[in-house]
Amino acid sequence: MIIGCPKEIKPQEFRVGVTPNAAREAVAHGHTVLIETGAGLGAGFDDAAYIDAGAQIEATAKDLFAKADMIVKVKEPQAPERKMLREGQLLFTYLHLAPDPEQTKDLLASGATCIAYETVTDAKGGLPLLAPMSEVAGRLAPQAGAWALQKANGGSGVLMGGVPGVRPANVAIIGGGVVGTAAARVAVGMGANVTVLDRSVPRLSYLDDVFMGRLTTQYSDKGAMEELLPRMDMVVGAVLVPGAAAPKLVTREQLSLMQPGSVLVDVAIDQGGCFETSKATTHQDPIYEVDGIVHYCVANMPGAVARTSTIALGNATMPFMLALAGKGWKQACKDDANLLNGLNVHAGQLTYAAVGEALGIDAITPQQALDV
Ligand SMILES: NC(=O)C1=CN([C@@H]2O[C@H](COP(=O)(O)OP(=O)(O)OC[C@H]3O[C@@H](n4cnc5c(N)ncnc54)[C@H](O)[C@@H]3O)[C@@H](O)[C@H]2O)C=CC1
Numbered sequence: 001m002i003i004g005c006p007k008e009i010k011p012q013e014f015r016v017g018v019t020p021n022a023a024r025e026a027v028a029h030g031h032t033v034l035i036e037t038g039a040g041l042g043a044g045f046d047d048a049a050y051i052d053a054g055a056q057i058e059a060t061a062k063d064l065f066a067k068a069d070m071i072v073k074v075k076e077p078q079a080p081e082r083k084m085l086r087e088g089q090l091l092f093t094y095l096h097l098a099p100d101p102e103q104t105k106d107l108l109a110s111g112a113t114c115i116a117y118e119t120v121t122d123a124k125g126g127l128p129l130l131a132p133m134s135e136v137a138g139r140l141a142p143q144a145g146a147w148a149l150q151k152a153n154g155g156s157g158v159l160m161g162g163v164p165g166v167r168p169a170n171v172a173i174i175g176g177g178v179v180g181t182a183a184a185r186v187a188v189g190m191g192a193n194v195t196v197l198d199r200s201v202p203r204l205s206y207l208d209d210v211f212m213g214r215l216t217t218q219y220s221d222k223g224a225m226e227e228l229l230p231r232m233d234m235v236v237g238a239v240l241v242p243g244a245a246a247p248k249l250v251t252r253e254q255l256s257l258m259q260p261g262s263v264l265v266d267v268a269i270d271q272g273g274c275f276e277t278s279k280a281t282t283h284q285d286p287i288y289e290v291d292g293i294v295h296y297c298v299a300n301m302p303g304a305v306a307r308t309s310t311i312a313l314g315n316a317t318m319p320f321m322l323a324l325a326g327k328g329w330k331q332a333c334k335d336d337a338n339l340l341n342g343l344n345v346h347a348g349q350l351t352y353a354a355v356g357e358a359l360g361i362d363a364i365t366p367q368q369a370l371d372v
């Protein structure tokens with residue numbers, strides 16, 4: 001198969017979908033790997049590293065899209081990339097379709113087969129291609145929030161760890177999954193006073209065990225939110241209902257419960273965000289204020305640490321990429337129900353129920369797509 005990896009064009013996105021190591025493996029399996037010139041530079045991989053791995057360098061995204069059977073990327077295809085997709089082509093990348101009707105419309109119109117990293121599952125019910133980036137975004141969240149708490153950024157001027165005689169910041173993390181746990185680890189490490197909320201009692205029980213009294217767990221409901229908001233300097237949104245639009249857990253009205261200059265970090269923004277007042281921001285312009293509350297809603301947080309993120313993502317995607325290239329998407333998905341769960345779009349039809357529900361579009365089952 002011809003595997004093509006274009007340079008990411010989303011603003012300030014420095015990751016790349018295929019590492020030189022992944023390219024080397026694919027070439028060893030008999031595939032042709034095309035890399036757009038400069039695609040890896042932001043992650044510290046120059047064209048020579050790919051040539052050394054046996055890949056070929058393409059001068060333009062246009063040529064690469066025209067030649068490749070499968071496009072492997074990081075971020076959801078941007079409008080100009082969507083125009084280059086064609087019927088029968090395979091796209092393997094993050095999609096986050098539930099909050100994105102424009103992208104969904106274009107992918108359906110393209111006739112391509114689109115497998116979303118974020119809905120591929122594993123045998124334990126986890127999300128193995130989302131997890132590595134959630135580990136990164138979770139670790140970054142308290143760091144970004146701490147920066148936003150500084151006065152120059154509109155924050156209240158509270159230091160995460162406090163100092164002797166002055167209390168540390170109070171941080172609430174809503175959702176104790178991969179992002180939430182990683183965020184808790186860093187926030188606790190910075191000396192903050194951390195509360196994690198989740199709807200899963202087994203998950204709260206796990207966190208209670210592993211953090212051994214260094215954080216508080218609380219069941220997530222409206223009452224808990226209203227009780228916590230007046231005391232919290234920072235709230236991190238880290239919930240996920242796989243594939244679906246994020247539930248709105250803090251309303252605009254509830255912002256008035258918070259102290260001025262407090263910070264919301266909405267990591268769940270790529271699924272539409274879990275605060276009513278969230279709208280996606282970029283690394284170039286990451287924060288804005290609503291009713292005196294600073295919002296940080298960067299939808300591609302791991303792009304900030306592109307080297308670490310690219311390697312972590314490449315480690316996770318490589319076996320799936322090799323299966324797709326080796327067997328073709330249909331056989332690979334027939335052989336692996338977890339990979340089939342990644343199928344979101346095929347030949348003009350939506351194949352993921354939660355996306356269909358969020359956007360009001362009829363979806364077929366991924367199993368039906370295998371029979372098309
Ligand atoms: N902005 C960015 O750059 C990035 C965003 N993300 C996003 O972060 C979000 C979280 O991802 P993961 O931690 O990997 O998911 P996960 O599935 O590991 O954890 C989600 C947690 O949310 C909990 N939850 C669901 N509904 C809830 C509610 N109403 N109240 C409290 N908890 C609730 C679940 O029980 C689960 O423990 C996703 O939307 C993901 O796409 C991930 C990586 C990068």
Ligand SMILES: CC(=O)C(=O)O
Nearest residue numbers: 094133270299300302
């Ligand atoms: C998960 C995701 O959207 C990202 O890493 O950018």
Ligand SMILES: [Mg+2]
Nearest residue numbers: 096270299300
């Ligand atoms: Mg995202």
